[in-house]
Amino acid sequence: MSKLFFLLFFFPILGLAQLEQPKRFETELEGYDNEFEIMVGGTSGVILYRTLNQYNKKGGQLWDFVSLDTALNIKWQKQVYLEKNLDFKGYDFSMDSYFFLFQKTSGNSRDLKLMQMMSATGDTLRYTIKNLVPLILTEFEVTNGAAILGGNYNSESVVIHFSLIDNKTKVLPGIFGSKVKLVQLKVDNNSITVLVSERTFDKRNTLTIKRYSIDGDYLSTHMFNPDFDKGLIFGRIADVEDITNLVVGTYGAKKSDYSQGLFLGLVDNEETQQKIEYINYADFENFFNYMKAKRQKRVSDRIDRKKIKGKKVKFNYRLLVHSVFKQDDTYILLGEAFYPKYSSSNYYNRSTGHYAGYDSGSNDQLPMNFAGYRYTHGIVAAFDSNGKMLWDNSFEIEDVLSYSLEQFIHAAFVEEGIVLLYLYDNQIRSKIISGAEVIEGKKFDDLKLSFEDDKVNNYSSNKIGGLEKWYGNTFVAYGVQRIKNLQDSGVKLNRKVFYVNKVIYH
Numbered sequence: 001m002s003k004l005f006f007l008l009f010f011f012p013i014l015g016l017a018q019l020e021q022p023k024r025f026e027t028e029l030e031g032y033d034n035e036f037e038i039m040v041g042g043t044s045g046v047i048l049y050r051t052l053n054q055y056n057k058k059g060g061q062l063w064d065f066v067s068l069d070t071a072l073n074i075k076w077q078k079q080v081y082l083e084k085n086l087d088f089k090g091y092d093f094s095m096d097s098y099f100f101l102f103q104k105t106s107g108n109s110r111d112l113k114l115m116q117m118m119s120a121t122g123d124t125l126r127y128t129i130k131n132l133v134p135l136i137l138t139e140f141e142v143t144n145g146a147a148i149l150g151g152n153y154n155s156e157s158v159v160i161h162f163s164l165i166d167n168k169t170k171v172l173p174g175i176f177g178s179k180v181k182l183v184q185l186k187v188d189n190n191s192i193t194v195l196v197s198e199r200t201f202d203k204r205n206t207l208t209i210k211r212y213s214i215d216g217d218y219l220s221t222h223m224f225n226p227d228f229d230k231g232l233i234f235g236r237i238a239d240v241e242d243i244t245n246l247v248v249g250t251y252g253a254k255k256s257d258y259s260q261g262l263f264l265g266l267v268d269n270e271e272t273q274q275k276i277e278y279i280n281y282a283d284f285e286n287f288f289n290y291m292k293a294k295r296q297k298r299v300s301d302r303i304d305r306k307k308i309k310g311k312k313v314k315f316n317y318r319l320l321v322h323s324v325f326k327q328d329d330t331y332i333l334l335g336e337a338f339y340p341k342y343s344s345s346n347y348y349n350r351s352t353g354h355y356a357g358y359d360s361g362s363n364d365q366l367p368m369n370f371a372g373y374r375y376t377h378g379i380v381a382a383f384d385s386n387g388k389m390l391w392d393n394s395f396e397i398e399d400v401l402s403y404s405l406e407q408f409i410h411a412a413f414v415e416e417g418i419v420l421l422y423l424y425d426n427q428i429r430s431k432i433i434s435g436a437e438v439i440e441g442k443k444f445d446d447l448k449l450s451f452e453d454d455k456v457n458n459y460s461s462n463k464i465g466g467l468e469k470w471y472g473n474t475f476v477a478y479g480v481q482r483i484k485n486l487q488d489s490g491v492k493l494n495r496k497v498f499y500v501n502k503v504i505y506h
Contacts, residue, residue: 016440017414017432020504021448025072026497029480036066036498038478041093042471044119045069046500049100052079059084067122070474072502076122086113090140096120099142101149103131110134114147114162129162130169133176143187146214150182150194157182159194161216173218174210183207186237190214195237195247198223204254205231207247209267224265224274226251233259238324238331248324248333248383250317251278258316262333264387277387282306282313285436290337290377290396319379322407330390332418333381334411341401342368375400378409378420380433391436395420400464408464412473412505419505423447423467423477426456428503447477447501453487467503475503 027048029035036048046068054062060081067075085106092099102113112129129147135158139150147162157180159172172194175182180196187193192212200206200223208223222245226232233256235249245267250259261280268274281287282303288296306313321335378395400408400422412419417434426447432440449456465479478500485491 017412017416017419017505019428019430019445020506021501022504023072023502024448024450024499025068026450026499027066029496029498035480036064036478038466038468038476038500039091039093039098040468040470040476041096041098041119043070044093044096045075046072046470046476047098047117047119048498048500055084056081065117065122067119068500070471070502072500075120078122080115080124082115083113089137092140092142093119094142095144099147101137101140101147103137112149116164127162127164127167129160132160132169132171133158135160138182139185141185141187143192144189144214146187146192146216148185148187148192150185152182157196159185161192161212163215170216172210172212172216174221180208183235184237186239187214191219192216193237195235197232197234200225202228204228205233205252205256207232207235207249207265209237209245209247222267222274224267224276226254226263226276227278228254230254230278231256232263232265233257234319234321235263235265236321236324238326246324246331248331249321250319252316256316257318259319260314260316262321262335262381262389264331264383266387275387277383277389279381279389280313281315281317283389284379284381284392286392286394287379289394290398320405320407322409325411325413327413329385331383331385332411333383334378334409335381336375336378336397336407336409338373338375338405341371341374343371372401372403373405375402375408378422380411380418380420382435393433393436393438395431395433396442397422399424402464408467410467410469410475412475414473414505419473421467421475423465423479426465426481428467428477447481447499449483451485451488451491454483454485454491457482457484470502473505477501477503 034050036050038046038048040046048066050064052062052064060083063080063082066077069075085104086102087105089103090101096119098117100115104111110131112131114127116125133153135151135153137151141148145165149160156176158176161172162169180198183197184195194210196208198208206224206226210221211219230251231254233250233252235247238246247265251263252259261278264277266275288299303313317337318339319335319337323334325332375397377397381392382390408422409420416439419430419432421428421430428445430443468476470476480498482496484494
């Protein structure tokens with residue numbers, strides 16, 4: 001019997017995707033050293049960057065750059081003074097170069113400064129982008145010969161095109177002054193696609209695709225027309241090469257900011273016909289799997305009762321759609337559900353004898369403070385070319401609380417299916433799915449450390465850390481750790497490091 005158990009249990013595990021951490025880079029941080037940030041550059045490597053507390057006579061601040069190859073070996077390291085009164089705004093990797101965007105913060109000018117750093121050598125080119133309007137930046141992309149910047153000015157959305165060839169700046173037509181809100185910029189070597197949200201004539205929320213040439217010339221506009229009782233809240237343009245007019249996102253009641261399900265919107269190549277498919281969260285097979293068993297059963301029973309009575313089942317969720325991939329003839333969506341979390345202010349003021357912000361003469365409750373966004377679960381959903389959902393699956397998160405909305409769950413495509421993973425508390429947490437089936441439940445892999453007897457201190461400041469898709473099924477995990485080592489010779493007893501781990505799924 002034990003042999004049979006061995007055959008059934010052990011051999012399938014051997015066939016599953018394996019996580020490997022073949023290389024780790026770390027650099028020690030002293031005292032009040034600033035931490036590094038990173039930017040991935042595909043097979044060109046990854047760059048680390050940070051500010052140093054050093055200034056030249058003109059007040060320029062020193063920046064430190066470290067370029068690593070795909071084996072996490074140092075390619076080059078250099079330090080560059082950047083002029084004073086600059087705010088770092090964003091970055092992008094394109095044309096085998098790392099691009100860093102800054103904005104002036106003093107004087108009458110709010111011009112933008114762009115630095116191009118060649119990945120091979122670290123040589124730099126610098127550009128000044130005339131800020132035709134004092135833009136509050138939200139989007140930044142670089143493509144073949146142009147930098148595209150998006151943001152807001154006086155509650156109006158603006159997209160700026162800057163030519164890296166002739167240093168000319170212009171505002172893309174059809175956006176500023178049209179009462180739209182910028183959702184996404186997508187660029188490739190041939191075109192610029194802008195996704196905006198707006199209202200239809202009868203006040204429904206909807207999304208519109210605007211397309212431009214690589215030189216910033218207007219090509220076309222298409223507004224999606226949702227059903228009368230629905231509104232399109234948020235969307236992402238599918239990241240596939242053979243189609244540019246597929247948008248996947250969330251829908252809700254026509255004026256609501258809460259989503260009731262997912263939609264797929266497709267416009268044909270002539271941009272004359274559109275098709276929108278809606279999938280209510282109640283029609284998902286695994287959407288509610290993140291819940292505890294009793295709560296999940298209550299929700300399932302509620303759905304069944306309403307469907308038997310012929311009533312619509314409506315759920316209200318906040319959900320971010322991150323990306324849409326294509327695998328064979330299937331489109332696969334990756335997103336995450338979240339909600340804002342608040343906590344009561346309970347600071348006790350000894351001089352007044354009351355809690356801070358609390359009026360003893362009123363019946364008001366304690367004031368609520370924003371504590372961050374609590375992520376509940378990630379979702380994966382697959383659709384065919386007609387927008388019909390083929391399967392769905394989910395990945396419970398449980399532990400992530402973040403002050404900013406960003407992507408935590410990533411996906412790797414392996415022979416068995418899809419690996420879903422995120423980084424938290426110095427562990428890579430993963431799950432393997434194949435369609436609607438779970439091949440391997442939630443697994444916890446500790447980040448590999450540099451020495452055998454290294455131990456991460458429990459009070460390490462890095463709980464979430466960072467995880468980025470690098471290339472193929474390769475990722476980088478990075479952050480700050482406080483490490484203790486009581487055994488290995490030649491290693492400091494305590495050290496604080498910035499680390500980068502290479503993570504591969506086979």
